[in-house]
Amino acid sequence: MAVKNKKELSTQQQENLLDILKIRFEKNPNRHHGLEWSAIQTKLESQPEKLWSLHEMEHTGGEPDVIGKDEETGDYLFCDCAAESPKGRRSLCYDAEALASRKEYKPANSTVAMAEAMGIALLTEAQYRRLQELGSFDTKTSSWVETPSAIRQLGGALFCDFRYGTVFLYHNGAESYYAVRGFRGLLHV
Known part of the structure; x- marks a missing residue:
């Protein structure tokens, strides 16, 4: 089967991705107590655009896995579960405005645009x-998180990491970027 557009996976790509996701799901039952893979796979197969997004998460090093179910919508929640911030999503400033404000040494993209x-x-x-x-x-890394508009309007952006058994929330100029800072994503399926 030919791929019709760039946001659609071939049958082989879908099968490969579903195999990876199923293995990860089975290896990490603590992330999704009470959920059954067969129901998740059925829902994924009916939403090819979500499979494409999961493929992008996997391709950039996110190691997406199911972390729960939204009880209001019935959506399964996939999140990047790589131990460190995904390698293919690092060295990015926060958003397009921050990227445009850099006069030199611009990163390739912004977190918001890539997500x-x-x-x-x-x-x-x-x-x-x-x-x-x-x-x-x-x-060992950190991840940009969604920043409230009041902070963003002042030029800042927020990021988090996990050190000393604690989650820390920090701020930086939105135009900054570092080799060890990326971002994690969430996908409703």
Whole structure:
């Protein structure tokens, strides 16, 4: 089967991705108590655009896995569960405005633009803290998180990491970028 557009996976790519996701799901039952893979796979197969987003999460090093179910919508929640901030999503400033403000040494992209292009949402601080209840993430790296507009209007942006058994929330200029800072995404399926 030919790929019709760049946001659609071939049958082989879908099968490979579903195999990876199933293996990860089975290896990490603590992330999704009471959920059954067969129901999740059925929902994924009916939403090819979500499979494409998960493929992008996987391709950039996010190691997406199911971390729960939204009881209001019935959506399964996939989140980047790589131990450290995804390698393919590092060295990015926060958003397009921050990228445009850099006069030299511009990064290749911004966190907000990349997340949007992938069809995923940036984690909020609360979502980041909930993720840390499922394991220890970002013990050597950090991840940009969704920044309230009041902070962003003043030129800042927020990021988190996990050190000393604690989640820390910090601020930086939105135009800054570092080799050890990326972002984690959330996808509703």
